[in-house]
Amino acid sequence: MRLSGRGLKCVRGGREVFAGLDFEAASGEAVAVVGHNGAGKTSLLRLVAGLLTLAGGSIELSGGEDDLPVAEQAHYLGHRDALKPSLSVAENLSFWRDFLGGEATDPAISLEAVGLSHTAHLPAAYLSAGQRRRLSIARLLAVRRPIWLLDEPTSALDAAGQQMFAGLMTDHLDRDGLIIAATHTPLGIAARELQIGGGA
Amino acid sequence: MSLTDLANPTRFLSLTTRILPWLAGLTACLLTLGLIQSALAPDDYQQGATVKIMFVHVPNAWLSMFVWGVMSLAALGTLVWRHPLADVAAKTAAPIGAAFTFLALFTGSLWGRPMWGTYWEWDARLTSMLILFLMYLGLIALWRAVEDPSRAARAAAILTLVGAINLPVIKFSVDWWNTLHQPASVMRMGGTALDKSFLIPLLVMAIAFSLLFVTLHLAAMRNEILRRRVRTLQMMQASRAGSV
Amino acid sequence: MSALGSIIRRDVRIALRVGGGALIGVLFFLTVVVLMPFAVGPDLKLLARIGPAVLWLGALLASLLTLDRLFMADAEDGSLDLIVMSRTPLELACAAKALAHWLAAGLPLIVATPVLGLLLNLDGTASLAVMLTLLAGTPALTFTGMIGAALAVTLHRGGLLMAVLVLPLSIPVLIFGVAASQAAISGPVPFGTPFSILCALSLASMVIGPFAAAASLRHGQD
Numbered sequence: 001m002r003l004s005g006r007g008l009k010c011v012r013g014g015r016e017v018f019a020g021l022d023f024e025a026a027s028g029e030a031v032a033v034v035g036h037n038g039a040g041k042t043s044l045l046r047l048v049a050g051l052l053t054l055a056g057g058s059i060e061l062s063g064g065e066d067d068l069p070v071a072e073q074a075h076y077l078g079h080r081d082a083l084k085p086s087l088s089v090a091e092n093l094s095f096w097r098d099f100l101g102g103e104a105t106d107p108a109i110s111l112e113a114v115g116l117s118h119t120a121h122l123p124a125a126y127l128s129a130g131q132r133r134r135l136s137i138a139r140l141l142a143v144r145r146p147i148w149l150l151d152e153p154t155s156a157l158d159a160a161g162q163q164m165f166a167g168l169m170t171d172h173l174d175r176d177g178l179i180i181a182a183t184h185t186p187l188g189i190a191a192r193e194l195q196i197g198g199g200a
Numbered sequence: 201m202s203l204t205d206l207a208n209p210t211r212f213l214s215l216t217t218r219i220l221p222w223l224a225g226l227t228a229c230l231l232t233l234g235l236i237q238s239a240l241a242p243d244d245y246q247q248g249a250t251v252k253i254m255f256v257h258v259p260n261a262w263l264s265m266f267v268w269g270v271m272s273l274a275a276l277g278t279l280v281w282r283h284p285l286a287d288v289a290a291k292t293a294a295p296i297g298a299a300f301t302f303l304a305l306f307t308g309s310l311w312g313r314p315m316w317g318t319y320w321e322w323d324a325r326l327t328s329m330l331i332l333f334l335m336y337l338g339l340i341a342l343w344r345a346v347e348d349p350s351r352a353a354r355a356a357a358i359l360t361l362v363g364a365i366n367l368p369v370i371k372f373s374v375d376w377w378n379t380l381h382q383p384a385s386v387m388r389m390g391g392t393a394l395d396k397s398f399l400i401p402l403l404v405m406a407i408a409f410s411l412l413f414v415t416l417h418l419a420a421m422r423n424e425i426l427r428r429r430v431r432t433l434q435m436m437q438a439s440r441a442g443s444v
Numbered sequence: 445m446s447a448l449g450s451i452i453r454r455d456v457r458i459a460l461r462v463g464g465g466a467l468i469g470v471l472f473f474l475t476v477v478v479l480m481p482f483a484v485g486p487d488l489k490l491l492a493r494i495g496p497a498v499l500w501l502g503a504l505l506a507s508l509l510t511l512d513r514l515f516m517a518d519a520e521d522g523s524l525d526l527i528v529m530s531r532t533p534l535e536l537a538c539a540a541k542a543l544a545h546w547l548a549a550g551l552p553l554i555v556a557t558p559v560l561g562l563l564l565n566l567d568g569t570a571s572l573a574v575m576l577t578l579l580a581g582t583p584a585l586t587f588t589g590m591i592g593a594a595l596a597v598t599l600h601r602g603g604l605l606m607a608v609l610v611l612p613l614s615i616p617v618l619i620f621g622v623a624a625s626q627a628a629i630s631g632p633v634p635f636g637t638p639f640s641i642l643c644a645l646s647l648a649s650m651v652i653g654p655f656a657a658a659a660s661l662r663h664g665q666d
């Protein structure tokens with residue numbers, strides 16, 4: 001599987017964020033998008049996820065399953081956790097597993113992997129910021145998607161959490177997954193850097 | 201046993217464990233006695249047997265206002281004295297007060313049915329009671345809207361006190377509005393001299409229902425204290441580091 | 445299908461838990477209806493005559509009030525991004541959300557109607573007629589209101605703006621809802637005529653609403 005963008009142009013609120021951006025990523029490969037604040041890292045991820053409309057250029061995916069668009073083969077982990085405080089941890093996770101559909105894993109196993117098993121029956125409101133992030137990461141495991149689009153995935157995670165997440169990313173790459181991550185801090189895995197916005 | 205002793209939730213729990221069975225027993229006895237006396241009371245020459253609804257209606261109507269008084273006191277406890285049990289008392293009193301108010305409305309409507317020919321008439325007393333019921337429901341909705349009870353407590357306390365100040369104004373306004381449109385209520389109780397055969401059962405029932413409130417309130421407070429402990433334990437459990 | 449079932453289950457659950465708004469809608473309905481006699485006087489004959497109209501207005505305002513948060517909460521916590529990206533068509537997901545909202549907030553209004561009918565001196569037939577018309581008509585309110593809720597998300601403005609946008613759209617529903625109730629109570633028009641139109645409005649809005657909402661959510665993402 002191969003995901004590539006050619007001559008991408010992003011305009012937001014009448015301001016050009018970036019133009020003529022090329023990128024390429026293949027199965028088993030991680031791309032770390034780096035650049036200063038406001039360079040358009042988040043915008044690039046949202047463009048790929050189909051959450052923003054392209055002002056120019058094209059994004060192509062070859063070798064994916066069943067001609068599904070990129071958005072439907074991708075997980076998007078944004079700044080916001082997509083969690084409902086009044087639902088329990090397990091309910092939150094089961095909802096996303098059922099709603100997103102596709103090849104699914106038992107929520108209990110996903111929770112175990114991110115170290116949240118002991119909170120399964122508690123309301124998500126009781127979780128700390130780092131735990132909320134872990135729960136969002138569990139979503140990536142609950143349903144299989146070959147492409148992971150990660151926006152500052154390690155923010156709010158402690159050292160043990162970052163290490164755990166690096167392990168999960170490595171597993172994903174080993175299973176022919178593909179990762180594009182916008183980040184300021186090292187991901188903890190081997191990744192090709194994509195510099196946008198002309199250096200920090 | 202002073203107020204400060206009672207302030208300790210643990211001591212409150214152990215104390216109520218001891219007295220609740222007695223209270224419940226006493227309430228049951230008095231309620232039975234009151235109901236028997238009410239059933240034996242003579243029929244009214246005008247209203248017939250329907251007058252007996254009074255023995256349930258009046259204590260409930262009285263309690264519906266009394267409970268708001270209790271909540272106002274608890275609200276002061278929350279705002280002024282910062283008593284640890286005050287907001288527990290305020291929170292648990294609201295549903296019980298709403299239930300008494302509902303019973304007063306329900307029995308009032310049954311009482312009025314043969315007089316008015318409809319189940320509901322915009323009679324001054326019943327209308328005020330309906331507004332009180334709405335205020336109770338609003339307060340319950342406020343408690344339910346916020347997950348953290350200590351945050352909801354201040355808002356609810358302020359609303360309770362404002363309500364307490366406003367209730368007489370509402371009552372007066374409704375009376376005034378009502379006299380514009382129609383004659384006085386059927387729910388008068390035979391002027392000043394209520395016959396002894398009515399008065400005694402009514403008093404017994406009033407005491408029985410008050411005891412019922414105290415029993416229910418104490419039990420509800422226990423539940424709320426335990427519920428909050430469970431909540432704290434759960435939060436502690438959540439913050440315990442998981443196995444990575 | 446299970447994706448839609450899961451979103452309905454989730455939204456109903458959230459609405460019924462602490463912090464959910466399901467019962468506040470009913471309370472609002474009750475309050476609006478109780479206010480009416482204070483404005484027009486406690487004349488039972490008059491109340492019985494305007495009763496269906498009062499109930500319909502109350503239900504209209506109550507269902508609109510609770511619709512405000514239909515998409516806003518999901519937009520704020522990022523769930524909406526994932527819903528837009530998912531394999532479930534956005535139109536169906538919107539329809540499922542609206543259905544969940546109707547189950548949690550619309551249905552209780554209908555259940556409360558006979559009690560409020562009692563307060564407004566409506567007899568059994570009249571209460572039943574209003575309930576029936578609300579049952580047929582409130583889906584139309586929810587599914588049209590959903591368009592406003594979706595626009596509110598894209599404009600980052602809720603509340604009054606949404607009311608101003610949606611209220612004019614719900615006028616036909618109000619007209620035929622009240623007309624059908626009155627027809628059942630006093631005639632002279634046969635009940636079937638306005639009631640069929642009311643059902644048609646509901647069915648049409650169930651088609652138009654999800655498409656319009658999905659379109660505005662898709663293009664408003666920024």
